[in-house]
Amino acid sequence: MKLMMIPYYFYLYCLCLFIFIPTHTHTANYLTTQQHWFSQTLDHYSPYDRTQFQQRYYEFLDFFRTPDGPIFMVICGEYICQGIKNDYIAVLASKFGAAVVSLEHRYYGKSSPFKLLTTTNLRYLSSKQALSDLAVFRQSYQESLNAKLNRTTEENPWFVFGVSYPGALSAWFRLKFPHLTCGSLASSAVVLAVYNFTEFDQQVGESAGPECKAALQETTKLVDKKLATNAKALKASFNATDLKIDGDFLYFLADAAVTAFQYGNPDKLCNPLVKAKKAGDDLVDAYAKYVKEYYLGTYGASVQSYNQNYLKNTTASEDSSDRLWWFQVCTEVAYFQVAPSNDSVRSSKVDTRYHLDLCKNVFGEGVFPDVDSTNIYYGGTKIAGSKIVFTNGSQDPWRRASKQVSSPNMPSYTITCSNCGHGTDMRGCPQSPFNIEGNEKNCTSPDAVRKVRQMIVEHIDLWLSECQGKSKSKSCI
16 A cells, blocks of 8 residues: 655755755765763663663764754664664665664673673663663753754654664564654564574574475484584584583574575575585585584674573673673573474474573573563564564564564565565665665565565655654644
8 A cells, every 4th residue: 555645855855945965875884983972871760770871872964954854763782883884774864864873782882881791780681671771862862952953842753773683672662652753663573572482493494495494404413413423523523612512502503504594695505505415415514614614704603602601701891792682582582492393404402491501501590581571561463553664584584573464553564585584674685794775686586675665665754744744733832
């Protein structure tokens, strides 16, 4: 259905014909890496504790049509936030004359409240606290902008963006703070907390296709056998001798396969593996070659991030992201990527017990993911929000934890192509390595990406227009 309303960016054009909105061509991976700092409340839910910490953020104003252009807030997630990426957000900001701001997630990167990340000190690390961070930052930034523009009560229209866990935060922000944003884009948004996430592995099998899936399953069986007879040599062949716990090693191997489908590089994995199977070559050797050359090499994964002894390190640093995310997994969302009872791609030893033992070993007794409370609080895939666009890539294993069915005022789109994975609408194809402005030309169906992007533009356009209409009517009272 076509969204019919005067385009927001046409409204801006008519309002201020004399203002030139630049259409810069960027060649860098980031629009900006200039960091700024914000004094953030540590515990938003205590009426007594006013402790604050320094939270890093970024702003990009090259496209901003002052004074009343929109502000796009790009949510950073479970990683070091090094700047505002020059992905599809650059195209959208240019189109709408928007400022772009991005706040680093609490505890990650340089935004840690503590020097030691003990389990006790991690008690303020949650999606709820992170959402309140965004709300407080949004209000403060708007007030600061008003002061610069010598005005008091005006509000710019805001729109929120996120991919993956930040995609979930984007949806949840609109759900919990609808008065602070005109709408949200929730790309590959994992809004459903899942205890035993067997659907994840099932999607890996579907994305692989029959031939590649069969080759992966045979490889897994061979790995399990070799692990029982000569674990040391097997781990050495994958450059993973540091993974003393067999479950860590098997999880590492499973993740290596997942990455090919999640980030739009299925041929990197499937072509050599299927070829080896047809030729009668050693599948374990073929898989080890892929893991070392692509997963550890080109993609840049680290063996240590799967090492529970490494995850126990409580010294805060920019290398702490793995420990921090596992804490959120072990307390709030789970997403335990366990093997299904039959027809699994990953080893059956990657089970619920492995995940629970990891949580206990790394964080201590009593740490358990309360997924029921998380889903009750946010609604899971039954989220009762409005003006949220959900998008998913057809090959992405994480799509099974996202909202894939449209509901009133919350459209959901699936971008279908053989290399459409995690965050395709914002990142293009493949999703890794990085594509300037989210270029879609290397997607096997560029038109599929363009069609969904057009719908995203129309929804943003409509919802910004409605915000602008409310703002103008208030100013006339």
